Amino acid sequence: MKKYLFILRQAPYSSYQNLEAIETALALATFMQKVSLLFIENGVLQLLRDQNANLIRHKQFTQAYAGLNLFDIKDVFVSNTALNQFGLRKEDLNSNITIINNSQIATLMQQNDIVITI
């Protein structure tokens, strides 16, 4: 078993790869792989509550982040730096997300075997 880390750095609807990444992460979890997610840069916007992508004819996929623990994905992180850049607080985000700083991000990347950056 390998440890997978997905790093999401794009705004939610700027690319379909964001939806595909979460779909892939969930699929890997069903293969009993250890999966973690890290949101940095514009990627933090994926975590905002109360989004409605249906208005722009895009599937609303970000609510999946609230139910990741059902798939045994418990390690979901967001960059402190990115949150500050957008003036966001923990209350603005979906629940169960851990805020980490840059040195913790470096440690996280070292702890995982496979890093997939979107």
Added chain:
Amino acid sequence: MKFVLIVRTNHLNNSYSALKFAQTALQLEHELECIYFLFDGAYCANQQIDMPSDEYSLAKDWSDLAASYNLTLGVCAASSTRRGIAPNNFAPGFAPASLGQLVASCDLADRVVCL
């Protein structure tokens, strides 16, 4: 060393880095356990891509690489279906592959590179 290469960039957008990585790794006698085309990488498999004659055609380069080293180029079925690239439209050397196959290859690999 045993590598798995995940290509997630399309044929117009930087997947040359992935091709070059694969060619170099094989020339240096590393093993490529699997080359897997995920997300926009699935575009690389489309045999109907017809590049102008004075530009490079990566799909042909991938097929040539697969033929020279007897490799299978695995394409994520969900990714290719979304992009309108059915298996009968794949260039030579490309074949549909499941995420389960990718996981099995990653388990065997020393390094997984995603470009």
